[in-house]
Amino acid sequence: MIKVDNLSYSFPQKDLYNNVSFTIEDGQHCAFIGASGSGKSTLIDIIMDPERYLFDGKLEIDPNCKIGYVSQFLQRDKAKETSVFEYIAEEFIKLQEQIASICTEMETSSDIETLLEKYQEALDAFDAIDGDDFESNINRKLNLANLSKHKDKMISELSGGEFKLIQVIKEMLNNKDLMIMDEPDVFLDFENLNSLKNLINSHKKTMLIITHNRYLLNHCFNKIIHLENTELQEFDGRYIDYNLSLLQTKIELQELSIADDEEIAKNEIRIEKLRERATYNAEASNGRALKARVKIQERLEARRIKAPFVDIKQPNINLATNNEIEETVALKVEDFSVAFDEVLLEDVNFEIKSNDKVAIVGTNGVGKTTLLRSIFKNNHDSIEINNDIEVAYLSQMQGEVLDESNTILQEFYDAGFETYGEIRSYISKYGFGSDYIKQKIGSLSGGEKNILQLAKVSSSKANMLLLDEPTSHLDTYSQMALEDAIENYNGAILMISHDYQFINNCMDYVLMIEDKTIRKMSMKKFRRMIHANHFDKDYLEIELKKKAVETKIARALVDTDFELAKTLSEELEGLIKLL
The missing domain is CATH 3.40.50.300 (P-loop containing nucleotide triphosphate hydrolases)
Structure with a gap:
């Protein structure tokens, strides 16, 4: 359905992709994962509207492919006075009215042939989205999402999570060939998250979904597309299997990478000694030895492991207080x-x-x-x-805390920082390099904005x-x-x-x-309630243990304790078998 071949794309501030390639086939449910700000949403934009972007490489999409889209942001204003059923059925009702209008026009028009063509086009479009059964299909999806009771409510009466599910149902029933969703799980409560899982698993057509939610990742996908450090890899299979493979590869590659770094550093010391000797002693043998050692260094640099998934991006969040x-x-x-x-x-x-x-x-x-x-x-x-x-406040509505028309520099001047150097040093701890400092906040990804909010909250020392x-x-x-x-x-x-x-x-x-x-509820009672009402107890207990082991592996890699990381990966593999 979609084939991307050696695609590269850059913003003025940074490179997003470097010769990335992947395919999406009919019927696959693909999870699209990667660090905040790595360019996932931009790549989706390129797929949906490639004419807007100047990129290198090839993007091949089936010319008949119709794409549905659910944004990570709520878009409810235009639908406030519409009922849930009418909102979902909008396309069906529109086509019904169009067909009825053409039939009425046929009764008095002399241009029957043109009207017959229009009638057939409208009828084909109605059939393509299973129009004859649209009411029962809507009822079935609402029931699957546990939203049947809201069928006659106004859209404006729904919570944000409920409306997100209604958006998902509407796009699914419009029967597009490829459905793209950008973090549809954000802000969903436990019940609505389960409903989203059921909706995704009930959908028979191709899906590409950006998500960081492990519950969805573990239950909904048979292909993983992972974007990191300008490069991409794809994996046919479950997320839990991919994650294990990725962690084991990280351990191996990072260990080899550090060994290479050590060898290069040792060789650099030898080169400096030879260069110093050649400076004071111009014998030809010293010059030849220096040239030979430089060539060795070049070969070491050329073979240095540069795997894009070795580096662990982890901001240094420090929630300090002025007044304990x-x-x-x-x-x-x-x-x-x-x-x-x-x-x-x-x-x-x-x-x-x-x-x-x-x-x-x-x-x-x-x-x-x-x-x-x-x-x-x-x-x-x-x-x-x-x-x-x-008191300091972090809002789910990021514009409440951040002025999105500001640059990062101006935002932190406004927050009380006094110098350019102070701001640059501070935000670098949160993963924002010097190329970010004059970037408009509105151009950042959702994850980057939340990290920036955390940086601003942290700086308040509340x-x-x-x-x-x-x-x-x-x-x-x-x-x-x-x-x-x-x-x-x-x-x-x-x-x-x-x-x-x-x-x-x-x-x-x-x-x-x-x-x-x-x-007030203790954590013990809260866990018991979650197990009873929302998630399978055995799954959650194993997943909690699994996450704890993954966290230990990540920390072991940060500390370059590879033996511990290898031991923990074997423990993780045993837990995954239980899932």
């Missing part, structure tokens, strides 16, 4: 209520101590973000923040952090870095997240929003 205080109540919420068209939250009561790390959990649309934003604004009588507490979906769009290694940062943070954290594993790894307890109020 002894344990006290940092935040008190008492009888908090909020209503829009109807009551969203009422009689909410809880308190956070100055070193508590707490997750706010609940289904999409129950008021988690509204509560967190109210705490940050601190303009409600029911909210009391300790005078010694300084002793209470309000984090709304901090792992959204982040690649695996950035998530690992954030976990480490939260573990080492000495202040209070109140975090909204739907990432079960992240919550389990970082939080002390959970605040569960149910029936318009909040109750």
Whole structure:
């Protein structure tokens, strides 16, 4: 269906791809993975509209291939006054009305032949999307996604996660040959994530999906396309098998790469000694020895392993505080209520101590973000923040914290940094090289914007952090870095997240929003609830162990402890067999 051959493309600031090649065949479900900012979304844009881009190499797409697309961003405004059923059925209803209009026109027109051609075209288009059964197909998909109860609701009444699933259903039923989705799992709660998994697995046509969600990766795909460090590799098979192969290859290649680096360094010392000798002693033999040693160095450089997947990109997230205080109540919420068209939250009561790390959990649309934003604004009588507490906020709506019209340089000048050098040094720790510093924030990927938010939050040195979906769009290694940062943070954290594993790894307890109020829940009870209501217990327990081993392997590679990494990879292989 799609063939990419030696494609290269660059932005003015950086190279994105260097002679990448891959194929996508009919019926494959492809996961597209890679570090934040590696160019996944741009490559999808090139596939969908190659005429907009000047790239080197070849891109071959079946000329009859029709592409459906679901963006990582919500696009709801135009559909606010439409019901769920009408929104999904838009194309079907449009074609029905077109067919009916042509039939009416035939009754009085003398140009029957032209109208017959139009009629047949409309009928063929209707048949191509299985129009005769569209109502039952819509009902079937809504039922599969556990959204049947919302069929007659207005689109504006849905939560963000529910609307995302409705977008997915609409594109699926339009029966495109290739369906592309860019991080469709972002912000989905546990129930909606399962629904997305069911929808993906029910779809019989070709799919290409950008995702960092391990649950989807482990359950939905039979091909992996991995973009990293301007290069790409493809793998036919499951993600868990690919990930094991990748980790084992990383261990081997990084060990060889370090051996090469050591040999090159030793040879450089020999060259310097020979060069020094030749400077003071002009004998021909010294010159010949120097030339020979330089040639050896050139050969070593030429054969140096330059595998694109060896380097581990992990930002240095450091959540430090200016004002560490002894344990006290940092935040008190008492009888908090909020209503829009109807009551969203009422009689909410809880308190956070100055070193508590707490997750706010609940289904999409129950008021988690509204509560967190109210705490940050601190303009409600029911909210009391300790005078010694300084608060910083990370928003799932990245434009609330970042001015996307700013360059990174200007953003950090505005945040209180004083010199160019200070900013450049600081953001480099978060993976932004000097070529980024004058780049507009609006041009960054979703993951890069979230890393930049974390950099800005970190720079505030606040002793209470309000984090709304901090792992959204982040690649695996950035998530690992954030976990480490939260573990080492000495202040209070109140975090909204739907990432079960992240919550389990970082939080002390959970605040569960149910029936318009909040109750405190221990991590043990939370795990039991998740196992009972959403995910298979055995799968989750094995996946947690698997992630822990993968994290240890990644850290062993950072520490160049290859023997430990090899031992751990054997342990990982045993866990994968259980899956």
